[in-house]
Amino acid sequence: MQIHTYPSKLLENAVEEFAKLPGIGRRTALRLVLHLLRQPQAEVDRFLTSLNELKTNIKFCSVCHNISDTEVCTICSSSSRDRSTICVVESIREVMSIESTMQYKGLYHVLGGVISPMDGIGPSDLAINSLIERVSKGDVNEVIMALSATTEGDTTNFYIYKKIKDFPVMVTTLARGVAFGNELEYTDEITLGRALLNRVRFDNSFSVE
Amino acid sequence: MQIHTYPSKLLENAVEEFAKLPGIGRRTALRLVLHLLRQPQAEVDRFLTSLNELKTNIKFCSVCHNISDTEVCTICSSSSRDRSTICVVESIREVMSIESTMQYKGLYHVLGGVISPMDGIGPSDLAINSLIERVSKGDVNEVIMALSATTEGDTTNFYIYKKIKDFPVMVTTLARGVAFGNELEYTDEITLGRALLNRVRFDNSFSVE
Numbered sequence: 291m292q293i294h295t296y297p298s299k300l301l302e303n304a305v306e307e308f309a310k311l312p313g314i315g316r317r318t319a320l321r322l323v324l325h326l327l328r329q330p331q332a333e334v335d336r337f338l339t340s341l342n343e344l345k346t347n348i349k350f351c352s353v354c355h356n357i358s359d360t361e362v363c364t365i366c367s368s369s370s371r372d373r374s375t376i377c378v379v380e381s382i383r384e385v386m387s388i389e390s391t392m393q394y395k396g397l398y399h400v401l402g403g404v405i406s407p408m409d410g411i412g413p414s415d416l417a418i419n420s421l422i423e424r425v426s427k428g429d430v431n432e433v434i435m436a437l438s439a440t441t442e443g444d445t446t447n448f449y450i451y452k453k454i455k456d457f458p459v460m461v462t463t464l465a466r467g468v469a470f471g472n473e474l475e476y477t478d479e480i481t482l483g484r485a486l487l488n489r490v491r492f493d494n495s496f497s498v499e
Numbered sequence: 500m501q502i503h504t505y506p507s508k509l510l511e512n513a514v515e516e517f518a519k520l521p522g523i524g525r526r527t528a529l530r531l532v533l534h535l536l537r538q539p540q541a542e543v544d545r546f547l548t549s550l551n552e553l554k555t556n557i558k559f560c561s562v563c564h565n566i567s568d569t570e571v572c573t574i575c576s577s578s579s580r581d582r583s584t585i586c587v588v589e590s591i592r593e594v595m596s597i598e599s600t601m602q603y604k605g606l607y608h609v610l611g612g613v614i615s616p617m618d619g620i621g622p623s624d625l626a627i628n629s630l631i632e633r634v635s636k637g638d639v640n641e642v643i644m645a646l647s648a649t650t651e652g653d654t655t656n657f658y659i660y661k662k663i664k665d666f667p668v669m670v671t672t673l674a675r676g677v678a679f680g681n682e683l684e685y686t687d688e689i690t691l692g693r694a695l696l697n698r699v700r701f702d703n704s705f706s707v708e
Contacts, residue, residue: 297594304550
């Protein structure tokens with residue numbers, strides 16, 4: 291079905307906006323919009339309000355850059371977490387993945403991506419300086435690199451390793467139970483948890499092949 | 500990944516709201532919400548406004564119940580459409596599908612569903628009375644039943660047929676048979692049997708294009 295004949299401009303606008311979301315084609319967008327249209331006004335208001343409030347009021351933790359409702363996130367401000375370990379991740383999705391393994395009790399550092407020249411993402415686009423600053427304070431014993439097992443992830447691993455290797459800190463990386471090319475987000479908890487437990491010391495002999 | 504550890508209540512609310520949409524699981528919802536969070540405020544506002552305006556200002560055509568920006572929809576008010584033919588469909592999605600075939604120049608009547616006792620949908624829940632009223636005015640020569648080829652669709656076909664058969668109107672239904680591009684081997688028996696019984700004479704006008 292090619293949809294080029296919308297009976298309503300309002301409908302078309304809503305569908306076009308929905309279709310801008312990643313992985314949502316026009317047909318799915320139409321289905322979602324028509325679903326919302328069938329819902330009671332209060333339900334639609336709740337949907338719109340939740341998104342609006344998120345966008346308006348959301349904060350990012352001033353320490354680890356994780357998403358947060360407060361200035362410092364619940365993990366960074368928790369007294370029960372191991373403050374000597376920092377797990378470096380790409381995005382808050384990976385924080386949630388690792389938290390759900392229940393295998394990790396340290397802190398996080400959310401980079402906001404990985405170094406990817408193809409996408410125009412360099413080290414200065416990522417939260418690397420604030421990581422170095424955290425490490426330089428001397429309270430950190432271990433930095434666990436938990437980036438995707440891709441070339442970009444490895445490039446970022448090396449870049450950060452070089453920046454912090456002179457501090458008295460051990461740099462480790464997730465055990466390669468994670469298959470090359472796989473995104474962390476889609477890795478099941480058991481594999482992810484085991485990869486965390488079996489993390490290995492990071493050095494120059496470590497390569498993708 | 501089981502997501503049970505949201506770093507933010509605002510994020511959780513937004514994800515839960517998104518996950519209420521049909522076919523959207525929590526993981527997809529999270530992806531969509533985080534995507535929106537990365538967009539500029541103006542972009543998110545556009546998304547929210549389009550949905551809000553649709554919900555607030557949308558009308559349903561007073562003649563055919565199609566979605567519309569105006570009291571009477573563009574199809575019903577068009578002077579170039581054949582006003583003697585009404586195509587009966589379940590929802591506006593089918594209107595859009597049929598419009599995109601460019602094969603139909605008549606009017607529509609959107610029932611709003613099909614009779615389905617299992618789902619508690621009876622004739623009174625559908626726009627059947629207004630269809631009878633349109634037919635009773637005498638301007639209609641043909642009613643094309645274009646409902647789903649399911650038991651519910653057939654039940655609805657019969658119900659409507661009985662209601663309008665005494666008017667001077669021809670009731671037709673979409674041809675049923677093997678879908679274009681379908682392999683015979685994978686066509687179900689009922690479809691294949693019916694396609695055999697309703698076989699048509701092959702001539703030069705019958706072509707694949």
